[in-house]
Amino acid sequence: GAVVSQHPSRVICKSGTSVKIECRSLDFQATTMFWYRQFPKKSLMLMATSNEGSKATYEQGVEKDKFLINHASLTLSTLTVTSAHPEDSSFYICSAHLRDRGLKDTQYFGPGTRLTVL
């Protein structure tokens, strides 16, 4: 249980184009999903918190107009990198929040999306 998928797993795009990444919780409903960015050999950096049916909450320094987040349903959140530039190249990872019956809050992660902007 608690499987999270991401699509695509890899994407290469030209500078100036927009890229959409999907995050799905496959066997549970997630009212909250999170988007992270990870540079090589570094830890995960939280970009934003995505709540179903409301606007995302962005971390300090993350441009909300650059990284558009939509959480349209309890199983799907999307991250769109708009007008991508080479510095946006990174590994983007989503997670879905699951609160179990023991009231523990655990995040389960997707497999990540490698974005390369040429």
Added chain:
Amino acid sequence: GESVGLHLPTLSVQEGDNSIINCAYSNSASDYFIWYKQESGKGPQFIIDIRSNMDKRQGQRVTVLLNKTVKHLSLQIAATQPGDSAVYFCAESSGYSTLTFGKGTMLLVSP
């Protein structure tokens, strides 16, 4: 908290040894802790968690120890195998859901 370094700390062990990976956290209000394993090119995988009302929790081949006095968390892996080679992250949470990740430790297991 943990400082951002240029290189991941690395722990090298022989297959069959026990491994201990350490993590210091900074927020005394954190009440929930998780260890994740991340293999190259993949997302983090949940290993084990612990609440602040406990100081030890065991799973299959893994044990997490929590010392709230010194804000220290450790992950012990028994009989380490080559498949355990990965980067291990601790994460802490206080209240609802948002996690703060440590900088990670790379575990290298040689046969």
